[in-house]
Amino acid sequence: EAGVTQSPTHLIKTRGQQATLRCSPISGHTSVYWYQQALGLGLQFLLWYDEGEERNRGNFPPRFSGRQFPNYSSELNVNALELEDSALYLCASSLGLGQNSYEQYFGPGTRLTVT
Amino acid sequence: GEDVEQSLFLSVREGDSSVINCTYTDSSSTYLYWYKQEPGAGLQLLTYIFSNMDMKQDQRLTVLLNKKDKHLSLRIADTQTGDSAIYFCAESATSGTYKYIFGTGTRLKVLA
Numbered sequence: 001e002a003g004v005t006q007s008p009t010h011l012i013k014t015r016g017q018q019a020t021l022r023c024s025p026i027s028g029h030t031s032v033y034w035y036q037q038a039l040g041l042g043l044q045f046l047l048w049y050d051e052g053e054e055r056n057r058g059n060f061p062p063r064f065s066g067r068q069f070p071n072y073s074s075e076l077n078v079n080a081l082e083l084e085d086s087a088l089y090l091c092a093s094s095l096g097l098g099q100n101s102y103e104q105y106f107g108p109g110t111r112l113t114v115t
Numbered sequence: 116g117e118d119v120e121q122s123l124f125l126s127v128r129e130g131d132s133s134v135i136n137c138t139y140t141d142s143s144s145t146y147l148y149w150y151k152q153e154p155g156a157g158l159q160l161l162t163y164i165f166s167n168m169d170m171k172q173d174q175r176l177t178v179l180l181n182k183k184d185k186h187l188s189l190r191i192a193d194t195q196t197g198d199s200a201i202y203f204c205a206e207s208a209t210s211g212t213y214k215y216i217f218g219t220g221t222r223l224k225v226l227a
Contacts, residue, residue: 106157
């Protein structure tokens with residue numbers, strides 16, 4: 001069974017540009033989560049989508065946004081990139097709401113570098 | 116506020132046992148998890164424990180939960196160099212608004 005996949009592996013952008021990161025969950029999972037892991041720091045929760053809707057949002061500015069598609073894949077968009085946005089962005093998936101199972105399975109991440 | 120805390124570093128010799136500790140603050144947590152992150156990679160779920168259990172064993176891994184003290188530990192028996200990684204504990208709860216909070220991570224270094 002395929003795990004969570006993310007693309008691209010690496011992304012280099014300049015300040016002020018926009019970045020789009022993609023994630024495909026494990027088959028059968030309807031929830032997708034996004035996390036930011038800056039160098040040397042823990043995981044900061046960004047967004048949670050389930051069944052196409054945004055269910056919860058971490059303490060990040062509105063220029064971090066995303067969406068979930070009907071096939072449960074997801075996109076994270078970061079507008080007006082700042083140097084501090086350089087980080088590893090991790091996507092995870094799990095069974096959805098009401099399934100009584102909340103283990104999250106992670107993808108390998110997208111390394112975003114803003115210069 | 117809600118917080119999950121871990122010590123930052125742990126160093127052990129190959130073959131010894133490692134014990135990684137975690138404290139959390141939310142008593143409504145339903146599940147508690149341990150994840151492993153190797154350099155440059157995503158997180159790998161190692162094991163999890165339901166909040167009404169106090170121990171779970173899975174091969175070399177033993178999870179102990181002290182719900183009264185809100186303390187979670189992961190014991191790795193016969194630690195190997197391949198166990199060197201960052202270990203994150205996490206808690207989740209479904210009461211009210213969904214919550215899934217990760218600890219700060221403990222960097223385990225195994226010395227040959």
